[in-house]
Amino acid sequence: MKSIIERNVKRIYYGEDENHFGDLRIPEGDGPFPVAIVIHGGFWRATIDLEHINPFAQALAEKGIATWNIEYRRVGVKGGGWPNTFLDCAKATDYVKTLAESYPLDMESVITIGHSAGGHLALWLAARHKLSSDSELKSGLEPLLLKGAVSLAGVSDLALMHDIHQWKDTMFGIIDNPTRDFMGGSPENLKNRYEQGSPKSLLPIGVPLVLIHGSLDVNVPIGMSEQFEGTAKFAGDTVLFIPIPHAEHFELIVPESAVWPVIWDSFNGLLNN
Template structure:
């Protein structure tokens, strides 16, 4: 068993004891909600974060609470998006889109300053990185600038299926092989849609070169800026107790 596969449940255990500043509901399902960390009125920036879990139903946002809380302690507002983890596509991407849209619409009502609203960072870890990359590829060309910061993202759904990675997690998520439902992959696959991400979105990924869950090679060949963390594993990039956390925080907020 890898260190990272042990660390994620440990982060979940810590997260289960943590409480967000408040909760925002964006849909009718019990899983369609956002946890908000930080003081909206004092925030210098807004971070919208989408957790990972390799698209598996068993992994909720609890493991991301320590990360969200630690980021918020840097003086930013962090909105951590939960989504329906049953049913695969298209629910996950639809939920992430609805969650991000809802957060952006609510920011003025929460008392977030215009400066902090304009200083928008969208990030996601692992499968969450895949989802925010796919989300960005569906944005219109015109609009505010966004910093997109995927952390150890799943970037190529077709390669994942072909290689049988993640114990078939991507195939379970997509519900069919690429040759059987090409349109679904063309809607969700970051690698296929990379050129559709508008220029107003600044994409910069961060990935550990010791990642045993999502190989760093996926980020190396993805057409976007990349910062590699030498020696970092899959969990390190969202672990506030990791020695790599200052670098992650600086990439997100700097």
């Protein structure tokens, strides 16, 4: 197991690619500790990496949660996008089983938590056990059993996110569609991919879900989480949707923000469910 120790953080590689690593933080004490698999956003693009969400991961660790802040191939690096972004995150998640052989981790209390595009991946990781055996996104391992998933301003519906960006293109001439780039095309042309990769298409997920979204979010509209909540509940899932008045997109991952106590309380509630 190759690792780099930096500022009480262990950088550990879960695969062979240069993007196959995560930052592991173990709280002080004997453990075993509940685990948060932290997934950064950035619309699945290589311009943003895991450093973006490290303060958030550190704040959870200071609360007694072991955090595994994962990196993965993104659009803009070799192999990024469909299907490898999904497969990398699945591999990093399943690698927690290996980490538990060396660190005091509570394997009965593993939760994914992600922001923006990372929120999409957090929900998808909880849902991937629903994939058919012939899916391109199916890994050879039995998926790690999760206790729940937390989406912070997450992209819960890939087709809708694609259409929102397409609308911006039509209305304002913004020729930029990160979802199309990530998936390799549109929902109309790649229906099967979107069905495999979108959390909304994999409902019911079967584990408790928490959706937290700021009312002022202009990157991922709050209505996406609101719609997902209704659809997921109708499908039979347990979902807690927490709209945050006057909060914008990035405020949700700033530990010093007024939103942090709400996020911590909901996360802690999921662990103790």
